Amino acid sequence: MDVRISPSRVRGTVRAPPSKSYTHRAILAAGYADHATVRNPLLSADTAATARAVEAYGGDTTQIDEHLEVSGFSGEPRTPDDVIDCANSGTTMRLTTATGSLVDGLTVLTGDSSLRSRPQGPLLEALETLGSRAESTRANGQAPIIVGGNVDGGKTAIRGDVSSQYISGLLMAGAVTDKGIEIELTTELKSAPYVDITLEVLDTFGIETGVLGGDDSAVESGGADGFVVEGNQTYDPKNGEYHVPGDFSSMSYLLSAGVLAASDKLVVEGAQPSAQGDAAIVSILESMGAEIAWNRDSGRITVERSNLSGIDVGVADTPDLLPTIAVLGAAAEGTTRITDCAHVRLKETDRVAAMASELEKMGINVDEYEDELHVHGGELTGATVEGHDDHRIIMSLAVAALVADGETTIKGADDVDVSFPSFFDAFSDLGVSIEEL
Secondary structure (H helix, E strand, C coil): CEECCCCCCEEEECCCCECCHHHHHHHHHHHHCCCCEEEEECCCCHHHHHHHHHHHHEEEEEEEEEEEEEEECCCCCCCCCCCEEECCCHHHHHHHHHHHHHCCEEEEEEEECCCHHHHHHHHHHHHHHHEEEEECCCCCCCCCEEEECCCEEEEEECCCCCCCHHHHHHHHHCCCCCCEEEEEEEECCCCHHHHHHHHHHHHHCCCEEEEEEEECCCCCCCEEEEEECCEEEEEEHHHHHEEECCCCCHHHHHHHHHHHHHEEEEEECCCCCCCCCCHHHHHHHHCCCCEEEEECCCCCEEECCCEEECHHHHHHHHHHHHHHHHHHHHCCEEEEEEECCHHHHCCCCCCHHHHHHHHHCCEEEEEEECEEEEEEEECCCEEEEEECCCCHHHHHHHHHHHCCEECCCCCHHHHHHHCCCHHHHHHHHCCEEEEEC
Protein backbone atom coordinates (compact mmCIF):
# COMPACT_ATOMS: atom_id res chain seq x y z
CA MET A 1 0.00 0.00 0.00
CA ASP A 2 1.16 3.51 -0.86
CA VAL A 3 -0.34 6.61 0.74
CA ARG A 4 -0.54 10.22 -0.33
CA ILE A 5 -0.58 12.83 2.44
CA SER A 6 -1.48 16.48 1.89
CA PRO A 7 -0.30 19.27 4.20
CA SER A 8 -2.67 19.20 7.16
CA ARG A 9 -3.43 20.57 10.59
CA VAL A 10 -4.19 18.20 13.48
CA ARG A 11 -6.32 18.62 16.55
CA GLY A 12 -8.21 16.56 19.13
CA THR A 13 -7.38 13.68 21.44
CA VAL A 14 -5.68 10.44 20.50
CA ARG A 15 -4.59 7.41 22.51
CA ALA A 16 -1.15 5.94 22.05
CA PRO A 17 -1.06 2.23 21.19
CA PRO A 18 0.20 -0.27 23.77
CA SER A 19 3.95 -0.72 24.02
CA LYS A 20 5.48 -3.13 21.53
CA SER A 21 8.54 -3.68 23.73
CA TYR A 22 6.49 -4.54 26.80
CA THR A 23 4.06 -6.71 24.81
CA HIS A 24 6.86 -8.87 23.38
CA ARG A 25 8.31 -9.47 26.83
CA ALA A 26 4.94 -10.01 28.51
CA ILE A 27 3.84 -12.62 25.96
CA LEU A 28 7.10 -14.53 26.31
CA ALA A 29 7.08 -14.22 30.11
CA ALA A 30 3.54 -15.60 30.11
CA GLY A 31 4.85 -18.43 27.92
CA TYR A 32 7.47 -19.27 30.54
CA ALA A 33 4.66 -19.32 33.14
CA ASP A 34 1.95 -21.91 33.63
CA HIS A 35 -0.76 -19.43 32.67
CA ALA A 36 -1.14 -15.66 32.53
CA THR A 37 -3.39 -12.99 31.05
CA VAL A 38 -1.72 -10.18 29.12
CA ARG A 39 -4.05 -7.18 29.24
CA ASN A 40 -4.02 -4.37 26.68
CA PRO A 41 -1.32 -5.93 24.49
CA LEU A 42 -0.25 -4.46 21.18
CA LEU A 43 -1.72 -6.73 18.53
CA SER A 44 0.61 -6.27 15.58
CA ALA A 45 2.65 -8.25 13.08
CA ASP A 46 5.71 -8.23 15.33
CA THR A 47 3.99 -9.29 18.54
CA ALA A 48 2.07 -11.97 16.65
CA ALA A 49 5.48 -13.46 15.79
CA THR A 50 6.32 -13.74 19.49
CA ALA A 51 2.94 -15.38 20.17
CA ARG A 52 3.68 -17.92 17.41
CA ALA A 53 7.05 -18.66 19.00
CA VAL A 54 5.41 -19.29 22.38
CA GLU A 55 3.03 -21.72 20.68
CA ALA A 56 5.93 -23.44 18.89
CA TYR A 57 7.57 -24.04 22.27
CA GLY A 58 4.43 -25.71 23.62
CA GLY A 59 2.27 -22.83 24.82
CA ASP A 60 -1.04 -21.52 23.56
CA THR A 61 -2.26 -17.95 23.02
CA THR A 62 -5.88 -16.91 22.60
CA GLN A 63 -7.19 -13.40 22.01
CA ILE A 64 -10.28 -12.61 24.08
CA ASP A 65 -11.61 -9.08 23.59
CA GLU A 66 -8.70 -6.73 24.37
CA HIS A 67 -6.38 -9.21 26.04
CA LEU A 68 -4.42 -12.41 25.45
CA GLU A 69 -4.88 -15.58 27.45
CA VAL A 70 -1.58 -17.47 27.45
CA SER A 71 -1.26 -21.08 28.55
CA GLY A 72 2.47 -21.41 28.97
CA PHE A 73 5.02 -24.20 28.84
CA SER A 74 5.85 -23.82 32.56
CA GLY A 75 9.54 -23.14 32.09
CA GLU A 76 10.07 -26.27 30.00
CA PRO A 77 9.90 -25.40 26.29
CA ARG A 78 9.49 -28.36 23.99
CA THR A 79 11.39 -28.89 20.76
CA PRO A 80 9.33 -27.12 18.05
CA ASP A 81 7.64 -29.26 15.42
CA ASP A 82 8.63 -26.85 12.67
CA VAL A 83 10.83 -23.86 11.89
CA ILE A 84 9.91 -20.71 13.84
CA ASP A 85 9.25 -17.87 11.42
CA CYS A 86 9.96 -14.56 13.19
CA ALA A 87 8.92 -12.60 10.07
CA ASN A 88 10.37 -9.07 10.46
CA SER A 89 10.62 -9.12 14.26
CA GLY A 90 14.16 -8.88 15.54
CA THR A 91 12.87 -8.77 19.11
CA THR A 92 11.10 -12.10 18.63
CA MET A 93 14.19 -13.75 17.22
CA ARG A 94 16.59 -12.53 19.89
CA LEU A 95 14.33 -13.19 22.86
CA THR A 96 13.20 -16.62 21.70
CA THR A 97 16.59 -17.81 20.42
CA ALA A 98 17.59 -18.01 24.08
CA THR A 99 14.39 -20.00 24.73
CA GLY A 100 15.42 -22.39 21.97
CA SER A 101 18.68 -23.15 23.75
CA LEU A 102 16.65 -24.79 26.54
CA VAL A 103 15.02 -27.51 24.42
CA ASP A 104 16.26 -31.10 24.36
CA GLY A 105 16.43 -31.18 20.57
CA LEU A 106 17.11 -28.33 18.14
CA THR A 107 15.23 -25.16 17.23
CA VAL A 108 15.48 -23.45 13.85
CA LEU A 109 14.56 -19.76 13.66
CA THR A 110 14.35 -17.62 10.52
CA GLY A 111 12.60 -14.54 9.20
CA ASP A 112 12.16 -12.32 6.18
CA SER A 113 15.04 -10.98 4.09
CA SER A 114 15.51 -7.96 6.36
CA LEU A 115 15.68 -10.04 9.53
CA ARG A 116 18.03 -12.54 7.86
CA SER A 117 20.51 -9.67 7.37
CA ARG A 118 20.60 -8.58 11.01
CA PRO A 119 23.38 -9.63 13.44
CA GLN A 120 22.79 -12.54 15.82
CA GLY A 121 26.40 -13.66 16.19
CA PRO A 122 27.12 -12.27 19.68
CA LEU A 123 24.08 -14.05 21.09
CA LEU A 124 25.03 -17.33 19.42
CA GLU A 125 28.56 -17.09 20.83
CA ALA A 126 27.23 -16.42 24.32
CA LEU A 127 24.90 -19.42 24.11
CA GLU A 128 27.74 -21.64 22.91
CA THR A 129 29.71 -20.64 26.02
CA LEU A 130 26.77 -21.88 28.07
CA GLY A 131 26.90 -25.26 26.33
CA SER A 132 24.28 -24.79 23.65
CA ARG A 133 24.61 -25.70 20.06
CA ALA A 134 24.14 -22.27 18.50
CA GLU A 135 25.06 -21.53 14.91
CA SER A 136 24.11 -19.67 11.79
CA THR A 137 23.23 -21.98 8.89
CA ARG A 138 25.24 -19.68 6.61
CA ALA A 139 28.08 -19.33 9.12
CA ASN A 140 27.75 -15.52 8.98
CA GLY A 141 26.13 -14.80 12.34
CA GLN A 142 22.75 -14.24 10.71
CA ALA A 143 19.51 -16.20 10.47
CA PRO A 144 18.51 -18.87 9.77
CA ILE A 145 19.94 -20.03 13.08
CA ILE A 146 19.98 -23.34 14.95
CA VAL A 147 19.98 -23.59 18.74
CA GLY A 148 19.37 -26.34 21.27
CA GLY A 149 21.03 -28.60 23.76
CA ASN A 150 19.12 -28.17 27.02
CA VAL A 151 21.31 -25.41 28.52
CA ASP A 152 21.34 -25.52 32.33
CA GLY A 153 22.91 -22.09 32.96
CA GLY A 154 26.35 -20.81 33.88
CA LYS A 155 28.52 -17.78 33.10
CA THR A 156 28.89 -16.11 29.73
CA ALA A 157 30.14 -12.89 28.19
CA ILE A 158 28.59 -10.76 25.44
CA ARG A 159 28.90 -7.43 23.68
CA GLY A 160 26.52 -4.74 24.86
CA ASP A 161 26.84 -2.35 21.94
CA VAL A 162 25.04 -4.32 19.20
CA SER A 163 21.66 -5.16 20.73
CA SER A 164 20.35 -5.05 24.29
CA GLN A 165 17.86 -7.74 23.25
CA TYR A 166 20.63 -10.35 23.57
CA ILE A 167 20.83 -9.62 27.30
CA SER A 168 17.04 -9.60 27.68
CA GLY A 169 16.70 -13.01 26.05
CA LEU A 170 19.43 -14.54 28.23
CA LEU A 171 17.88 -13.16 31.42
CA MET A 172 14.41 -14.43 30.57
CA ALA A 173 15.68 -17.91 29.75
CA GLY A 174 18.16 -18.01 32.63
CA ALA A 175 15.45 -17.83 35.28
CA VAL A 176 14.24 -21.35 34.43
CA THR A 177 17.65 -23.00 34.09
CA ASP A 178 19.09 -25.09 36.93
CA LYS A 179 22.08 -22.84 37.61
CA GLY A 180 20.85 -19.43 36.47
CA ILE A 181 22.93 -17.23 34.20
CA GLU A 182 25.57 -14.60 34.93
CA ILE A 183 26.34 -12.24 32.04
CA GLU A 184 29.52 -10.21 31.71
CA LEU A 185 29.38 -7.25 29.31
CA THR A 186 32.52 -6.91 27.20
CA THR A 187 31.58 -3.47 25.83
CA GLU A 188 29.45 -0.55 26.94
CA LEU A 189 25.73 -1.34 27.00
CA LYS A 190 23.70 0.59 24.43
CA SER A 191 19.90 0.90 24.68
CA ALA A 192 20.09 0.27 28.43
CA PRO A 193 16.47 1.38 29.08
CA TYR A 194 15.28 -1.61 27.07
CA VAL A 195 17.01 -3.93 29.53
CA ASP A 196 15.25 -1.98 32.28
CA ILE A 197 11.94 -2.84 30.58
CA THR A 198 12.91 -6.52 30.75
CA LEU A 199 13.88 -6.25 34.41
CA GLU A 200 10.57 -4.54 35.16
CA VAL A 201 8.54 -7.23 33.37
CA LEU A 202 10.51 -10.00 35.06
CA ASP A 203 9.92 -8.42 38.47
CA THR A 204 6.18 -8.26 37.80
CA PHE A 205 6.26 -11.96 36.91
CA GLY A 206 8.03 -12.75 40.20
CA ILE A 207 11.54 -13.21 38.77
CA GLU A 208 14.51 -11.83 40.71
CA THR A 209 17.45 -10.39 38.79
CA GLY A 210 20.59 -8.41 39.64
CA VAL A 211 22.57 -5.65 37.93
CA LEU A 212 26.33 -5.87 38.33
CA GLY A 213 27.90 -2.44 38.59
CA GLY A 214 26.00 0.47 37.09
CA ASP A 215 26.43 4.22 37.36
CA ASP A 216 23.09 5.73 36.36
CA SER A 217 20.45 6.20 39.03
CA ALA A 218 17.74 6.97 36.47
CA VAL A 219 18.44 3.92 34.29
CA GLU A 220 19.07 0.82 36.38
CA SER A 221 21.06 -0.88 33.62
CA GLY A 222 23.04 2.24 32.70
CA GLY A 223 26.78 1.65 32.96
CA ALA A 224 26.27 -1.96 34.03
CA ASP A 225 29.18 -4.40 33.97
CA GLY A 226 26.83 -7.35 33.73
CA PHE A 227 23.67 -9.03 34.96
CA VAL A 228 22.69 -12.10 36.93
CA VAL A 229 19.51 -14.15 37.27
CA GLU A 230 19.18 -17.08 39.66
CA GLY A 231 17.89 -20.39 38.33
CA ASN A 232 14.90 -22.55 39.28
CA GLN A 233 12.56 -19.57 39.46
CA THR A 234 8.87 -19.65 38.55
CA TYR A 235 7.10 -17.10 36.37
CA ASP A 236 3.94 -16.16 38.28
CA PRO A 237 2.51 -12.61 37.93
CA LYS A 238 0.37 -11.16 40.71
CA ASN A 239 -3.30 -12.06 40.18
CA GLY A 240 -2.20 -14.02 37.11
CA GLU A 241 -2.12 -10.98 34.81
CA TYR A 242 0.07 -8.29 33.33
CA HIS A 243 -1.05 -4.83 32.07
CA VAL A 244 0.87 -3.40 29.10
CA PRO A 245 1.55 0.37 29.25
CA GLY A 246 1.33 2.83 26.35
CA ASP A 247 4.15 2.99 23.80
CA PHE A 248 6.36 6.09 23.86
CA SER A 249 8.08 5.12 20.60
CA SER A 250 4.73 5.30 18.78
CA MET A 251 3.73 8.31 20.87
CA SER A 252 6.68 10.23 19.45
CA TYR A 253 4.96 10.51 16.04
CA LEU A 254 1.72 11.77 17.56
CA LEU A 255 3.48 14.32 19.77
CA SER A 256 5.64 15.51 16.87
CA ALA A 257 2.57 15.85 14.66
CA GLY A 258 1.03 18.12 17.28
CA VAL A 259 4.18 20.20 17.75
CA LEU A 260 4.56 20.72 13.99
CA ALA A 261 0.94 20.92 12.82
CA ALA A 262 -1.61 21.39 15.62
CA SER A 263 -4.34 23.90 14.78
CA ASP A 264 -5.07 24.34 18.48
CA LYS A 265 -3.96 21.67 20.94
CA LEU A 266 -3.36 17.95 20.58
CA VAL A 267 -3.80 15.65 23.56
CA VAL A 268 -2.14 12.22 23.64
CA GLU A 269 -3.44 9.72 26.18
CA GLY A 270 -1.82 6.55 27.54
CA ALA A 271 1.42 8.20 28.66
CA GLN A 272 1.81 6.69 32.10
CA PRO A 273 5.45 6.71 33.30
CA SER A 274 7.39 3.47 32.82
CA ALA A 275 10.94 2.28 32.20
CA GLN A 276 10.72 3.18 28.50
CA GLY A 277 13.73 5.17 27.42
CA ASP A 278 11.72 6.67 24.56
CA ALA A 279 9.83 8.77 27.08
CA ALA A 280 12.83 11.02 26.42
CA ILE A 281 10.85 12.38 23.46
CA VAL A 282 9.14 14.70 25.96
CA SER A 283 12.40 16.26 27.16
CA ILE A 284 13.77 16.36 23.60
CA LEU A 285 10.74 18.34 22.43
CA GLU A 286 11.08 20.65 25.42
CA SER A 287 14.75 21.24 24.58
CA MET A 288 13.78 22.15 21.02
CA GLY A 289 11.31 24.75 22.31
CA ALA A 290 8.03 22.86 22.09
CA GLU A 291 4.95 23.86 24.08
CA ILE A 292 4.33 20.56 25.87
CA ALA A 293 2.85 19.55 29.24
CA TRP A 294 2.82 16.02 30.69
CA ASN A 295 0.36 15.11 33.44
CA ARG A 296 1.99 11.93 34.65
CA ASP A 297 -0.87 11.03 36.99
CA SER A 298 -3.49 11.04 34.24
CA GLY A 299 -1.08 9.88 31.53
CA ARG A 300 -2.04 12.80 29.26
CA ILE A 301 0.41 14.92 27.25
CA THR A 302 -0.78 18.17 25.68
CA VAL A 303 1.17 19.78 22.85
CA GLU A 304 0.77 22.93 20.75
CA ARG A 305 2.24 23.99 17.43
CA SER A 306 5.64 25.45 18.23
CA ASN A 307 8.70 27.03 16.66
CA LEU A 308 11.57 24.60 17.13
CA SER A 309 15.32 25.09 17.29
CA GLY A 310 17.95 22.49 16.44
CA ILE A 311 19.77 20.71 19.27
CA ASP A 312 22.48 18.12 19.83
CA VAL A 313 21.02 14.83 21.05
CA GLY A 314 22.51 11.38 21.57
CA VAL A 315 20.47 8.26 20.88
CA ALA A 316 22.69 5.60 22.47
CA ASP A 317 19.78 4.58 24.71
CA THR A 318 16.92 5.65 22.42
CA PRO A 319 17.69 4.34 18.91
CA ASP A 320 14.04 4.12 17.85
CA LEU A 321 13.69 7.90 18.22
CA LEU A 322 16.23 8.74 15.52
CA PRO A 323 13.73 8.95 12.62
CA THR A 324 11.40 11.15 14.69
CA ILE A 325 14.21 13.47 15.80
CA ALA A 326 15.46 13.72 12.23
CA VAL A 327 12.06 14.97 11.05
CA LEU A 328 11.83 17.43 13.94
CA GLY A 329 15.29 18.69 12.99
CA ALA A 330 14.19 19.12 9.38
CA ALA A 331 11.39 21.44 10.51
CA ALA A 332 13.47 23.29 13.11
CA GLU A 333 15.57 26.42 12.86
CA GLY A 334 19.28 25.61 12.65
CA THR A 335 21.02 22.24 12.76
CA THR A 336 20.07 19.14 14.76
CA ARG A 337 23.01 16.82 15.42
CA ILE A 338 22.04 13.24 16.27
CA THR A 339 24.99 11.38 17.79
CA ASP A 340 25.82 7.87 19.09
CA CYS A 341 23.75 6.30 16.33
CA ALA A 342 25.95 3.64 14.66
CA HIS A 343 23.79 0.87 16.20
CA VAL A 344 20.69 2.43 14.59
CA ARG A 345 22.05 1.14 11.28
CA LEU A 346 21.31 -2.42 12.47
CA LYS A 347 17.52 -2.12 12.70
CA GLU A 348 14.89 -3.20 10.15
CA THR A 349 16.87 -1.05 7.75
CA ASP A 350 19.85 1.28 8.08
CA ARG A 351 17.72 4.03 9.59
CA VAL A 352 20.52 6.58 9.54
CA ALA A 353 21.01 6.24 5.79
CA ALA A 354 17.28 5.88 5.14
CA MET A 355 16.36 9.13 6.89
CA ALA A 356 19.23 10.96 5.19
CA SER A 357 18.09 9.74 1.78
CA GLU A 358 14.38 10.48 2.21
CA LEU A 359 14.77 13.89 3.84
CA GLU A 360 17.07 14.92 1.02
CA LYS A 361 14.29 14.02 -1.42
CA MET A 362 12.09 16.40 0.58
CA GLY A 363 14.55 19.25 0.12
CA ILE A 364 16.49 19.03 3.39
CA ASN A 365 20.28 19.20 3.59
CA VAL A 366 21.68 16.31 5.62
CA ASP A 367 25.22 15.28 6.55
CA GLU A 368 25.60 11.56 7.26
CA TYR A 369 28.49 10.09 9.25
CA GLU A 370 29.03 6.58 10.62
CA ASP A 371 27.91 7.53 14.13
CA GLU A 372 26.13 10.84 13.55
CA LEU A 373 23.39 12.42 11.47
CA HIS A 374 23.30 16.22 11.05
CA VAL A 375 19.97 17.60 9.83
CA HIS A 376 19.92 21.21 8.66
CA GLY A 377 16.46 22.68 9.14
CA GLY A 378 14.76 24.12 6.07
CA GLU A 379 11.61 24.12 3.98
CA LEU A 380 10.21 20.61 3.51
CA THR A 381 8.92 19.90 0.01
CA GLY A 382 6.42 17.20 -0.90
CA ALA A 383 7.97 14.26 -2.74
CA THR A 384 7.68 10.56 -3.42
CA VAL A 385 9.62 8.78 -0.69
CA GLU A 386 10.40 5.16 0.19
CA GLY A 387 9.24 3.47 3.38
CA HIS A 388 12.24 1.08 3.33
CA ASP A 389 10.01 -1.73 4.70
CA ASP A 390 10.40 -0.01 8.08
CA HIS A 391 7.47 1.12 10.22
CA ARG A 392 9.45 3.87 11.97
CA ILE A 393 10.70 5.40 8.72
CA ILE A 394 7.16 5.42 7.33
CA MET A 395 5.56 7.05 10.37
CA SER A 396 8.28 9.68 10.64
CA LEU A 397 7.91 10.62 6.99
CA ALA A 398 4.15 10.89 7.50
CA VAL A 399 4.84 13.51 10.18
CA ALA A 400 7.15 15.39 7.80
CA ALA A 401 4.42 15.35 5.15
CA LEU A 402 2.11 17.38 7.39
CA VAL A 403 4.24 20.50 6.96
CA ALA A 404 5.72 19.91 3.52
CA ASP A 405 4.96 22.20 0.60
CA GLY A 406 2.83 19.96 -1.61
CA GLU A 407 1.71 16.36 -1.45
CA THR A 408 3.94 13.54 -0.21
CA THR A 409 3.60 9.95 -1.38
CA ILE A 410 5.02 7.24 0.90
CA LYS A 411 5.62 3.94 -0.84
CA GLY A 412 5.14 0.66 1.04
CA ALA A 413 3.26 2.33 3.88
CA ASP A 414 1.47 -0.81 5.09
CA ASP A 415 4.53 -1.78 7.15
CA VAL A 416 3.14 0.36 9.99
CA ASP A 417 1.35 -2.89 10.94
CA VAL A 418 4.57 -3.91 12.70
CA SER A 419 4.02 -1.59 15.67
CA PHE A 420 1.06 0.78 15.09
CA PRO A 421 -1.54 -0.90 12.87
CA SER A 422 -4.07 1.93 13.33
CA PHE A 423 -1.55 4.71 12.62
CA PHE A 424 -3.15 6.10 9.47
CA ASP A 425 -6.64 5.77 10.97
CA ALA A 426 -5.42 7.77 13.98
CA PHE A 427 -3.91 10.42 11.71
CA SER A 428 -7.12 10.63 9.70
CA ASP A 429 -9.19 11.04 12.88
CA LEU A 430 -6.95 13.96 13.85
CA GLY A 431 -7.73 15.71 10.57
CA VAL A 432 -4.91 14.59 8.29
CA SER A 433 -5.74 14.34 4.58
CA ILE A 434 -4.65 10.81 3.58
CA GLU A 435 -5.37 8.89 0.41
CA GLU A 436 -4.55 5.21 -0.06
CA LEU A 437 -3.15 4.49 -3.52
